[in-house]
Amino acid sequence: MIPDSCLHIRGLSDDRIHSFLSLAASIKRDPQKYSQTLKGKTVLQFFVENSTRTRMSFEAATRKLGGTSVAFAAASSSLQKGESLLDTIQTLCQYGIDGIVMRHSSGGSPEFVSQAVSVPVINAGDGQHEHPTQALLDAFTLLEHWKVSDFRGKTIVIVGDILHSRVARSNIHLLARLGAKVILCAPQTLLPSDLSLFPAVEIEHRLDSVLGQVDAIMALRIQFERQDDSLIPSKREYRNFWGLTVERMAALKKDTVVLHPGPMNRGLEIDPEVADSARSLILKQVENGVWLRASVLAQLIGGVKP
Amino acid sequence: MILIQNARVIDPSQNLDAERDVLIEGSQIRAIDRPGALASFAGQASRIVDARGKILAPGFVDVHVHLREPGLEYKETIATGTRAAILGGFTSVACMANTDPVNDSAEVTQFILEKACEAAQARVFPIGAVTLGLKGQALAEIGMMVEAGARAISDDGMPVMNSQLMRRAMEYARTFDIPLISHAEDLNLSKGAPMSEGAVSALLGYRGNPAASEEIMVAREIALARLTRARVHIAHLSTKEGIAQVKRAKEEGIAITAEVTPHHLLLNDEFILKGHHSCAHHQSRADYKMAPPLRTPADQEALLEALENGIIDLVASDHAPHGCVDKEVEFEMAANGILGLQTTVPLLLDLVARKKLSLKRMIESLTIAPAKLLKLDDLKIGKLLPGYEADLILLDLDRDWTLTPDRLASKSKNSPFLGRSFKGRVTMTMMGGVIKQEETA
Numbered sequence: 156m157i158p159d160s161c162l163h164i165r166g167l168s169d170d171r172i173h174s175f176l177s178l179a180a181s182i183k184r185d186p187q188k189y190s191q192t193l194k195g196k197t198v199l200q201f202f203v204e205n206s207t208r209t210r211m212s213f214e215a216a217t218r219k220l221g222g223t224s225v226a227f228a229a230a231s232s233s234l235q236k237g238e239s240l241l242d243t244i245q246t247l248c249q250y251g252i253d254g255i256v257m258r259h260s261s262g263g264s265p266e267f268v269s270q271a272v273s274v275p276v277i278n279a280g281d282g283q284h285e286h287p288t289q290a291l292l293d294a295f296t297l298l299e300h301w302k303v304s305d306f307r308g309k310t311i312v313i314v315g316d317i318l319h320s321r322v323a324r325s326n327i328h329l330l331a332r333l334g335a336k337v338i339l340c341a342p343q344t345l346l347p348s349d350l351s352l353f354p355a356v357e358i359e360h361r362l363d364s365v366l367g368q369v370d371a372i373m374a375l376r377i378q379f380e381r382q383d384d385s386l387i388p389s390k391r392e393y394r395n396f397w398g399l400t401v402e403r404m405a406a407l408k409k410d411t412v413v414l415h416p417g418p419m420n421r422g423l424e425i426d427p428e429v430a431d432s433a434r435s436l437i438l439k440q441v442e443n444g445v446w447l448r449a450s451v452l453a454q455l456i457g458g459v460k461p
Numbered sequence: 462m463i464l465i466q467n468a469r470v471i472d473p474s475q476n477l478d479a480e481r482d483v484l485i486e487g488s489q490i491r492a493i494d495r496p497g498a499l500a501s502f503a504g505q506a507s508r509i510v511d512a513r514g515k516i517l518a519p520g521f522v523d524v525h526v527h528l529r530e531p532g533l534e535y536k537e538t539i540a541t542g543t544r545a546a547i548l549g550g551f552t553s554v555a556c557m558a559n560t561d562p563v564n565d566s567a568e569v570t571q572f573i574l575e576k577a578c579e580a581a582q583a584r585v586f587p588i589g590a591v592t593l594g595l596k597g598q599a600l601a602e603i604g605m606m607v608e609a610g611a612r613a614i615s616d617d618g619m620p621v622m623n624s625q626l627m628r629r630a631m632e633y634a635r636t637f638d639i640p641l642i643s644h645a646e647d648l649n650l651s652k653g654a655p656m657s658e659g660a661v662s663a664l665l666g667y668r669g670n671p672a673a674s675e676e677i678m679v680a681r682e683i684a685l686a687r688l689t690r691a692r693v694h695i696a697h698l699s700t701k702e703g704i705a706q707v708k709r710a711k712e713e714g715i716a717i718t719a720e721v722t723p724h725h726l727l728l729n730d731e732f733i734l735k736g737h738h739s740c741a742h743h744q745s746r747a748d749y750k751m752a753p754p755l756r757t758p759a760d761q762e763a764l765l766e767a768l769e770n771g772i773i774d775l776v777a778s779d780h781a782p783h784g785c786v787d788k789e790v791e792f793e794m795a796a797n798g799i800l801g802l803q804t805t806v807p808l809l810l811d812l813v814a815r816k817k818l819s820l821k822r823m824i825e826s827l828t829i830a831p832a833k834l835l836k837l838d839d840l841k842i843g844k845l846l847p848g849y850e851a852d853l854i855l856l857d858l859d860r861d862w863t864l865t866p867d868r869l870a871s872k873s874k875n876s877p878f879l880g881r882s883f884k885g886r887v888t889m890t891m892m893g894g895v896i897k898q899e900e901t902a
Binding site for chain 1: 668745792
C-alpha cells in the first residue's frame with residue numbers, strides 16, 4: 156500500500172487540510188502532550204537543494220515530537236558523484252527511516268520518490284512546483300491572526316515572481332480553497348501564461364491599484380539569479396513598481412497584514428520598515444512553521460488521528 | 462516462389478483496395494491478380510499463404526527512427542531496432558544521425574549500412590547530419606554521405622539555429638536531390654523546458670516550450686525553402702499553427718512535406734498530469750516526455766484532421782529508445798522520446814477503429830508517402846507492382862492483444878503504452894521476398 160504523503164496542496168483533501176491546520180493549533184497550545192509522538196521514529200531530512208529555514212523548521216518540529224532527524228546534505232553526497240536519485244533514496248531507506256522530508260530543485264521529484272519508497276514523503280519544496288507546508292503555515296498564521304476559520308470575505312494579494320515560485324503555487328490553491336479572493340500581482344514576465352488549471356484568481360499588473368482593497372499582502376522573494384532571462388530590467392525598476400515600500404505601506408488599509416516566506420531581500424521586494432512594522436507577520440510565520448510541520452509529521456509519520 | 466491468396470490488397474499508390482493474389486519470385490513481386498488467376502503457379506510455389514480476412518499492404522516505411530548504433534548500444538542496436546521494425550510491420554527505416562560518433566561522414570554511413578546488412582532485418586536508410594557533429598557550425602560532407610547511401614540529411618533534435626547556414630544546407634541538399642528534414646524548434650524559446658507551455662506546465666511549475674518555438678522555425682524553413690527551392694520535410698509537427706503554415710506553403714507550391722508521430726496523435730500534455738488510465742503498467746511522468754513535447758488537446762485534434770486531409774503527408778514513429786538510467790530520473794533530467802516501431806501500427810489502427818482516420822490514409826501515410834520522401838521508387842520499393850521488391854505485410858484487424866515488455870524487440874522498454882490493449886496488428890512481414898516474421902493463428 157502506498158503510504159499517505161504530503162506532495163502538493165492540490166492533491167490534499169479538504170479534510171486533510173483542516174486536520175493539518177487544527178492539529179497544528181492543538182500542538183501549539185499543548186506541546187507537552189505531543190512530545191513523545193515520534194518517539195523511536197527517525198525522519199530523513201533529504202534536502203537536495205540548499206535550505207536553511209525549512210530544514211531547521213522540520214528538524215525542530217521533529218525534535219518537539221520526540222523524534223530523531225538524520226540529515227542528508229546534497230553537497231557532500233553521492234549525488235555529486237553521479238549516483239541517481241532513486242539509488243540514493245533507496246540506499247538511505249535501508250538505514251531504517253520512518254519518513255522522508257524532501258526538498259529538490261526539480262519539480263515532481265518528491266512524487267517520483269514517493270512511488271519508489273514505502274514510507275511517507277513530505278514535500279519541503281520541489282523546483283517551481285509546490286511548497287505545501289509553507290502555504291499551510293501561511294494560512295495557519297493568517298487564520299490565527301484574524302481569529303477566523305476560513306478566508307471568506309478576505310482579499311489576499313501575492314506579489315512578486317509568481318512564475319518561479321512554489322510558494323505562490325501552493326498558496327493559490329490553498330487560499331482559494333479556504334475562500335479567499337486571490338490577486339496575483341507581477342509584471343507579465345513573472346506570471347505563468349496560462350492559469351486555467353488553477354482556482355480562479357485575479358491578475359493585476361500594478362501593485363498600486365490593489366493596495367487599498369487587500370487584507371493581506373504576501374511578498375515573494377525576487378530571484379536575481381534568474382536575471383539572464385531578462386525578466387525584469389533592473390532592481391530599481393522592480394522596486395519602483397512592485398516593491399513593498401514605506402510609501403506603499405501608507406496606502407494600505409489600517410489592519411492589512413504583510414507576509415513574506417523568507418529569505419527577504421530587504422530594500423528590494425520589501426522595505427525594512429515594512430518588514431519590521433506592526434503589520435508584519437513574518438516572524439510569526441517562522442514560529443508557526445514549526446507547529447504546522449509538527450502537525451504534518453505527527454499525522455503522516457506519528458500516526459496521530461486528527 | 463511464394464503465393465499469397467485471397468488477401469484484401471491495399472496499395473494507395475495505385476488506388477487499389479480489392480481481393481487479390483500475389484505471387485513472389487525471388488526477391489520481387491512477379492504478379493498481382495484476381496483471386497484464382499495465379500492458380501497455375503500454385504504447383505511451383507514453395508509456400509502458399511492463405512491470407513483470407515487479412516489486409517496485404519506494401520511494407521511500411523518509417524522515415525524517423527533512432528537506432529542508437531554506433532555508440533549508444535545500451536539503448537538499442539541496429540539489429541534490435543530493425544527487428545522491432547520487422548515485428549511492427551516496417552520493412553524500411555531511416556535512422557537519424559545522433560549516434561556517437563555522429564553520422565556526419567561517409568565512414569559512419571557505411572558502418573550503419575554494414576550493420577544493417579549483417580542484421581538482415583529491415584532495410585536501413587541512413588540520414589546524414591547537416592552539420593559536423595550536429596554542432597550547427599559547419600556543413601558535414603553531405604555529398605559523400607549520399608554516395609555512401611544516405612538518403613536525407615537532418616540535425617534532428619539539435620536544430621540548426623543559424624539561418625544562413627540552414628540556407629546553405631538546403632541549397633547543398635538540392636545539389637544531391639535529397640530532402641532536408643527539419644526538427645522545427647527555436648532552442649532559445651524552448652531552453653530548459655521539459656514540456657509544452659500551457660495550463661499544465663503552469664500548474665506543475667515546469668518551464669514551458671511554447672508552440673511559438675515550433676511555429677517560428679516552421680515559418681523560417683518555409684521561407685528558406687521558397688528561397689532555395691530545396692525539398693524540405695518538417696519532422697514531427699506538433700502545433701495547430703505549424704499545420705496552418707504548412708498548408709499555406711503547399712498551396713503556394715513550395716516543396717514541403719510534413720510528418721506526425723503516433724504519440725502526438727494519441728496523447729496531449731494532460732497525460733503528463735493524469736497518466737494513462739487504460740494502462741495497467743506502472744508509469745512515470747517521463748514516459749510522456751518527448752521533443753517536440755505533447756501539446757494541447759486542440760493541437761492533437763488539428764493533427765488528426767491534417768493527417769486525414771493530407772496536409773500532413775506521413776506518419777513517422779520517432780522511435781527513440783532510452784534505458785532506465787535515462788528515463789527513471791527527475792522529470793526535468795529525463796531523456797526525450799519513446800519507442801515507436803512496434804506501437805505505431807496498433808495505435809493508428811485504434812484511430813481507424815474510432816473513425817478518426819481512414820484505413821486508406823493510414824496505409825498511405827506509412828507506405829507511398831514516406832517512400833516518396835526518400836525516393837524509394839528509384840529502388841523499386843514502396844509499391845505492390847510486378848518488378849518491385851517484395852516488401853509487404855499482412856495485417857489482422859481483429860487480433861486482440863496486450864502490449865507487454867516481453868513483446869518488445871527493442872533493448873529499451875520506454876513506452877507509455879505498455880499494458881495497453883489493442884485490436885489489430887501486423888501478423889506477417891516480408892522483406893525482399895523473405896518472410897521475416899509470421900504469426901501462426
